[in-house]
Amino acid sequence: MSEPLTEPVTVPRVVASPAALEAISRLVAQRGPVMFFQSGGCCDGSLPMCFDDGEFIVGDHDVLLGTVGGWPFYMDGRQFEVWRHTQLMLDVGEGAPEGFSLPAGANRHFVVTSRVFGPDELAALDEDPRGRRRGTSERSR
Amino acid sequence: MTLTKDEVTTESASATEVFIAPGQVGSIVEVKPRYENFIGGAWVPPTRGRYMANVSPVNGRPFCEVAESTPEDIELALDAAHRAKDAWGETSLTERAAVLNRIADTIEANLEMLAVTETWENGKPVRETLAADIPLAVDHFRYFAGATRSLEGRSTEIDKDTVAYHFHEPLGVVGQIIPFNFPLLMAAWKIAPALAAGNCTVVKPASPTPWSILKLAEVIGDLVPPGVLNIVTGPGGEIGKALASSPRIAKIGFTGETTTGRLIMQYAAQNIIPSTVELGGKSPNVFFPDVMDEDDEFLDKAIEGLVLYAFNKGEVCTCPSRALIHESIYDRFMERCLGRIRRIRQGNPLDPATMIGPQVSTQQIEKIVSYVDIGRQEGAECLIGGRRAHLGGDLEAGYYFEPTVLKGHNDMRVFQEEIFGPVLAVTTFTDEADALAIANDTLYGLGAGVWTRNGNLAYRMGRAIKAGRVWTNCYHLYPAGAAFGGYKISGVGRENHQMMLEHYSQTKNLLVSYSTKPLGFF
Secondary structure: OOOOOOOOOOOOOEEEOHHHHHHHHHHHHHHOOEEEEEOOEOOOOOOEEEEEOOOOOOOOOEEEEEEEOOEEEEEEHHHHHHHOOEEEEEEEEEOOOOOOOOOOOOOEEEEEEEEEOOHHHHHHHOOEOOEOOOOOOHHHO | OOOOHHHHHHHHHHOOOOOOOOOOOOOOOOOOOEEOEEEOOEEEOOOOOOEEEEEEOOOOEEEEEEEOOOHHHHHHHHHHHHHHHHHHHHOOHHHHHHHHHHHHHHHHHOHHHHHHHHHHHHOOOHHHHHHHHHHHHHHHHHHHHHHHHHOOOOEEEEEOOEEEEEEEEEOOEEEEEOOOOOHHHHHHHHHHHHHHOOOEEEEEOOOOOOOHHHHHHHHHHHHOOOOOEEEOOOOHHHHHHHHHOOOOOOOEEEEOEHHHHHHHHHHHHHHOOOEEEEOOOOOEEEEOHHHHOOOOHHHHHHHHHHHHHHHHHHOOOOOOOEEEEEOOOHHHHHHHHHHHHHOOOEOOOOOOOOOEOOOOOHHHHHHHHHHHHHHHHOOOEEEEOOOEOOOOHHHOOOOOEOOEEEEOOOOOHHHHOOOOOOEEEEEEEOOHHHHHHHHHOOOEEOEEEEEOOOHHHHHHHHHHOOOOEEEEOOOOOOOOOOOEOOEEOOEEOOEOOOHHHHHOEEEEEEEEEOOOOOOOOO
16 A cells, blocks of 8 residues: 555546645655545544555455545445445645644645536446445445 | 523523623633643643644634644653552542542532633533533532442452452553543543543543643642643644554543544554544434324423534534434424524524534534535435524634534435534434334444333334434433443443443452462372
8 A cells, every 4th residue: 555556447436626636745745655534423523534654554344435646545334335426525624634634734634525426427336326225234234 | 411491590590691702801711822731730831842823613713822742742741640640549539539529629619710611612602511511520520439439349259268359450541532522521521530440641632622621720730649630732643643552551532533433443452452432423313203292391392302403513422413203293393393493592602692602613614514515415405504604793703504404314424424513414204113224224323312202112212223322302411320332333432430430440350269278280
């Protein structure tokens, strides 16, 4: 995981804004490789967390959604089941991060906004428009 | 944590004036320009001399600076805690309990000051901090003062001449990371049992709310021996990590989101120490048709029970953020609830009449806006609210969001994720089995609510919902003595109960033989 990934994807599940890409390249220049993990739950849950690559141990049931600026973006596999019909846009917001995430520059933090995939994209990704696939998520519920 | 009718009456009788903002002439809360860390019983400047601005969400303006600490400061705090741990661990239960009771008395004596402090930094209405946050913190210290006195070690007669004695021993030095939604109450939940069990603690408050616990330390700091309670402020990525990953702590307690929770457990695994993590929820609040059998006080209570999603502006791990309403009463019941929601008074949280204040930070309000947007994209119907509230004047730059209700179905992301704002996702169910299926169709399992006049049904649902606490015909009560914690990805461990003393203790077994006879093996 120390090298940027170069996986071709037709309909990306995660994309990054120019501001996010700029913040990522600055971080990488300062600290070296990074990784992203989409959080959930209390407080600053729902925010993407940026770590030095390898800081967070990715589990067997986590999902690699794609790459941002060449760096991996992961999500808990159970959480993915309820997010899979939406595309994430990594962006930068005002204010320092509230959790353990690296900042996106001075007094800035990473955020995601979401967009529900259009019918063509859902077809290309083989996704149901109502979100999670019935039957695939029962193990965790 | 809800106001009881008595408390509301008492409160509105005693405090009808708007409290003056901390630091202003005439305020009961003094604000210094700058706050240092509380380490070893003294105020210690951060090693690298850096400070960060602390903003009030009420008006979006900075009002003081706090230490922007670095890992060196965590080490200083750990040094102080390790110096104090042996003496504190050997302090008699009588004395430890007396210290906790003195802390409780002092918080109580400063109740209004601390309530206004908490409101100014967090944005929660002062009617809540006066009647819930601070009184519950007081009671929590008293509860653990009593609980630690009544906790007994056990002994077992293995055979006539062999006895197994079990003693509780302190762990030593623990790390505790506090969330921003109840900065003082969650600090009390963590600090009280840790100290009661004879441990010293290094506390890291949440980045958006570092100040109120420092104001608490100003009044209780000299009640504990130096080094027993240490508070270090600063960014989570730097000092939260330094604390949680330190090999010098014997336990880590954390409340926050799932990714940091996993990181905490990962660090704990690396050091082979226990962790308690509370990571949020998406709590169902289930209303069976018989709540509308009468138009009485109970129905009124159930309506308030739904509207409690707006308590603490929805910034509650157990926010009843999914209302499941039986289809036969949906229209009538929601009409009553929406009427109540329309009457929520939003504004300056220092006004005792205000029911909902600002969200804690820009991050939080942006997140809420983004979730309402996702909900609309997914086809949810917005029944009320849905926008940032612009209150004008001095509050214009504060982080206010209208109390919002989205109607949809449980597959929507607004039904599956913790929004941490005053946003209720509402849907209907057809029968008991359907209600249970929807209630349990979530990754989380922290809280739940069940409302019915039928005791058998309430019991069946309460036992079948996979959540750590099922409020039955009530919601948002947090009395000391009722265990609190999560099923599923809502976390591991419990708080708020005597069992916490075991979680903050080692078990020492002395296995003693009173026989003089050799085993005979060698």
